[in-house]
Every structure is written in C-alpha cells, then in structure tokens.
Amino acid sequence: MSAQPELHITVAGTERAVAAGTTAGQALEADGRTTVAARVNGELRDLYRELADGDAVEPVEIGSEDGRAILRHSTAHILAQAVQELFPEAKLGIGPPVENGFYYDFDVTEPFTPADLKAIEKKMQEIVKQGQRFQRRDVSDEDARAELATEPYKLELIGLKGGASDAEGASVEVGAGGLTVYDNIHPRTGELCWKDLCRGPHLPTTKAVPAFKLMRTAAAYWRGKETNPQLQRIYGTAWETKDALKEYLAFLEEAEKRDHRRLGAELDLFSIPDEIGSGLAVFHPKGGVVRREMEEYSRRRHEEAGYEFVYTPHATKGKLFEKSGHLDWYADGMYPPMQLDGGIDYYLKPMNCPMHNLVFGARGRSYRELPLRMFEFGTVYRYEKSGVVHGLTRARGFTQDDAHIYCTKEQMADELDSLLTFVLDLLRDYGLNDFYLELSTKDPEKSIGSDEVWAEATETLRQAAEKQGLELVMDPGGAAFYGPKISVQARDAIGRTWQMSTIQVDFNLPERFDLEYTAADGTRQRPVMIHRALFGSIERFFAVLLEHYAGAFPAWLAPVQAVGIPIAAEHVPHLDGVARRLRAEGIRVEVDAGDDRMQKKIRNAQKQKVPFMLLAGDDDVSKGAVSFRYRDGSQNNGVPIDEAVREIVEAVRERK
C-alpha cells in the first residue's frame, strides 16, 4: 500500500489522499445502482474510470437530471442492441436521451409493428437481466471506420465529428475530442455482445436500469432534415424506480384526460366539423361564453393600458403582402390566392401587421401620438401542412390578440418594460403563474438591419426580461430575420410548458411601409415597431386554459356558474327565485327542473364541472336557504339566500 504513489483528490468537496489507480466509483464508494456515474472536474464520466492527481469527484445519482439522462442513454443502447439481435439488417441512426425518455433511430426495410415492439421490449428485459457491462474504449478514426463499416449512418457521424451541431442527438455519439466505442460485455463469459459508437458515459451495467418501457414508433428524418431519408424511430421511457415510471405513466394518463379536444366535446365547448375543414373550429354556446369572457377581460385591460382598437378585413390583394415581403418568405404558409376582378390575386391574411401599418400610414403622424398602440382581435388564416394540424393549438384559422406598437427609439426601452409587466400580469389573471422567458437573438446568416440596432434592441429586451426576475433562457440565432424576440413560456397545472406571448421588435416593416412620424424638430423619423400577442391565439390560449384547469374553469370563466338542484319537483319554485336573484347580478345560472333523481343531477353538474351547485329541499325552503355543493365535493348546507348570492357574486367578481 505504502509503496504506491498517492493521489490527492477532492471527493464531494472533501480533500482526500487515495492510491493511484483508484476509480471514480471507488472514491465515491458508489454502489453502481443509485450512484451510477461521476462528475470529474465538471465532466460526466463512467464510474470505473481512474482518477488523476488533483481531480475533484462528485457523485451522479440515478434520479438526478444527469443521472436520468445517463440511464436513458444507456437504455437507448439496450434498445438498439435488442433491435439488432432481432433484426440483424437494421442500421443504426442515433439514440439520445430526451425529456422523459429516449429514442433510437433505425434504418429498416419494414417499419416496426406493435408486435415487434413487444418482442423488442422482451429482448431488452433479457439484456437488462444479464447485467452486461458497458465498457469504454478509445478508437482512432480509421479503426472506428473499419469497425463500423456496416453502419453507414455512424460513418457519416464520424465524418461530422467536431462540427456536428445541426442534429441534437449527434453530439451524444461523437463529442469533441477522440472517438470512443462502448462495448457491451457479458458478465460471466466476457463475451462481446454488442457495441456502439458513443461518447458516454453509461451506467456500469445493464442491470442498473430499474424501470423502462417502449412507448411508440414513429418515422423521423435522418438528422432532422426533410430531404434526408426517413428512419424508423422507437421511443421509450426509463426511470430510476418502478414507482417513478408508474408516476410518469399516470401523468400521461392525466394529460390524456385533460386533452382539450376531448374536453371540448365532453363539455360541449367547440368542434371542428369535417364539413368546414381541417383546422377550422366552431365554438358552441358554452365555449362561446368562455371565449367571450376571455376576450372581454382582455379588451378591458388593453383599454386601461392605452391601446386603441382597430378592425381590418380577412382578405386582401396580394400586393399588400408583396409589399410586406410575406409573399417572398411566407407564401407556403398562406392559403392559395383567389382570382377576382379580372385576374387580381386576393389572399386570406396570415398576419395582421401589414393592415395595421396601413392604418398608421393613413395620415401624417406626430411624435405626440407615440407610443401608438394598435390592438385587434385579428383573425388570420394559415395553410398549415396537413400533418401538423392539431385541435385548437395548431389550427388553420385562428384569432390573434394582436397589437402593434409604434414608438420612438427612445421610448422602446420603457415600452418593452411595461409591456412585459402587462403581459405577465394579464396571464396571471387567467390563472397561469409559472413562467420563464426565452430571448431569441440574431441569426447572422439571415437578418436585416445593422448590428448596432440589433444589439441595442436585444439588450433592451434582455433588461426588460431580467427585471421580471424570471428564469431567462437564451435562444441564440433563433430570431426571425427582422428583429429579436422574447417569448413567454408558461407551465400549466401538470407542469407542461406552452409558448404563450411573443414580443417581437421589427426593423423591417417600418422600412418597407415607409412609416414616418414628424418629430418635435419638424424632421421625419421612422418609428420602431413592436409586434406582440399575449394569448398568441385565442383558440390556443383557450385550449391551454382548458387543459390547465382540466375543464374546471374558475367561476368567472365557467360557461354555467351555478346550477340549482331541487330535491323534489316542489322545490323548483324556490330555486327559480334564487336563480332570478343571481341572474340579476349577472350570474350564469340554470335550474335543473328535469325529472331525474337529485343524485343524477348532481352527477351531471359535476361532470359539467359547474363551480356552484345549489341544492334545496324542505329544510332549505323553510329556512329561506340553499345548500352548497362545490366541485370538489365539499358542502355548506343551509346558507341563507342573501349570503349564497353574495358568495357566488364575489367569487366571480374576484375571478376565483
């Protein structure tokens, strides 16, 4: 022992001396099941890799973010191994971990069937049970090419090494630096079972996969490009415990129950009739109530915030979109033109901004009018590709709560600042509370406007964002060519994120439309233009709220706010009286006078997610009272009518 040179290392913050040849796993006393990898000097490594003098080692637990990624990546390897054992002709694509799971892409002649998936899953279980070791091995480029001669896609990745940034998963296979291969070694025979080009790290053995499940198959373009061949992708999920997997599956079930398309039908809110067409929704009376309440509250808040309201048509001559440039770069997203008036092309509008610009330019503008905030619930039509249309969240016709703010360059900072506050406040009023912001910056490849203007606008957006004290995620190069953008992402009640509001600075359109105002010194100046939509689209926001609340809208939005349920028919007049009083206060109330059992009426109201059920029988009638039943099943009996009315009116007024 003493003859061996010592290494001075730091283990989880504590300095220690260990013998040379000590592995990360030994230093951490890792069991290989809960501690599955190490972070050495900030870099993730396999447990059995030896430490060097001065290394700092931290444990990576399987349930941590890093640990899960490693677990999922390793499970993806097991998937690929199983597939190649069952389908030896399958060529490997890439197999990275993703949110909640992993996938692996394969080039196979026949797509996988559900039965294949079952067989693959079974094979994977065998591999897990065997406890094959993941063993890392450095290889030269030539050796890698020779070893992977039968894997054309892997060869392509080797060629990309270093510069591979276009495909999200490619960096998992080949990182910067030398290439590595991971061999799967049988624990008893020492036999090489399988191998894959991979950067690692991995779990110590396949046995360290506690729980996984294959989810579905799908086609995916090689390296994400539409022009590349399509591979067959298998999605799976893997978790640190069986319970965590169960929880995740329960989450998926819950998400399915909240699906706005399902709730839309169940609650009679909207439909998307075949007769009208894909992506074109109709709102039924109950959905109409919710939508109208959403719009009215938004309109009121915009009025208070100094917006002016405009209305513009749904169709226009093509010339307008030539001027805006949309026909150059957005024509694919537009419905094809109809020819009218002897050959003039008319288009349905995909965006409102050009029309708002015409309003701005309709007369001379003074600096005194700025910032000029022009708002419209503007309905637009976009020709979405057939495979992407999805309920109300991806429609072909939808209404934006769209506004364009024209201001001076000096006003821009204040305007963006107050705008962001306004946006977040309003979203909170609708019941969303958990946000993060995303800042999309210039793509040097395609952008107009000088670097200085971009830098200034981007910096202004960043400052406005930082002031909110919210998490800020950068999206480098993600901006449109005409200006930087901030988007507000909201997390819903079950933790899913949705892109909501966008705030976009535009250097392009004011030029194209030659927008001007007269400054105090009499000179003509170009205004800055800010596009912004809070809901994004009303339909999408409607869908997000529907899913967020699982259909149980707060009272102010609920289509029916209260329903009267008589114990017997003779109690109906009493409830009719209560309903009259509520209606006088603007409450949407119904009395269920049908000849169903009272229990059945409660069940119906419960399924319709009515916030307040007002029951009345002999006791209540004699006391001039009603009995509350709330959506959560709790009750409050014998409440005097005055008090009951007050409670409901207050809940609605306070938007609870």
Place this chain on the structure above:
RNA sequence: GCCGGUGUAGCUCAAUUGGCAGAGCAAUCGCCUUGUAAGCGAUAGGUUAGGGGUUCAAGUCCCCUCACCGGCUCCA
C-alpha cells in the same frame, strides 16, 4: 408534406373463419317525487368515413380518396 396507426349510432365500444350490424351512456316519451356522483320502462337512432374491386356473400380481404391519432419537419 413524409412515416406508421385508426375510422361501426351524438359518445365509449361489441360483432366467431368473410355468413341476419349490437350494447351501455346520451336523446325522446312515460312512470317514480326523491337530501349530496347513475331510479325504472319504452321509443328512436346506421348506405359500418367516401369511392372502387375480389367473392354466392364484405364492417371484416385488396386498391384509391378523405378525416383523425402518434411522430418527423414546421409553427401562434
């Protein structure tokens, strides 16, 4: 647009090997008069997404179209 899957009553789902399209809920009409999530009975509801083909016979097998679902790409 691409790949795969699925289309049976308003909704959820049955229908043996290719052999008479059926049930629950909802709806309508009765009966029952009820204290916190389904009372009882009856009636009605279908060119099995649409079109073509194979067959003595097609919901079922084959082809085309459409829609929807899950992905990819794209996106509010």
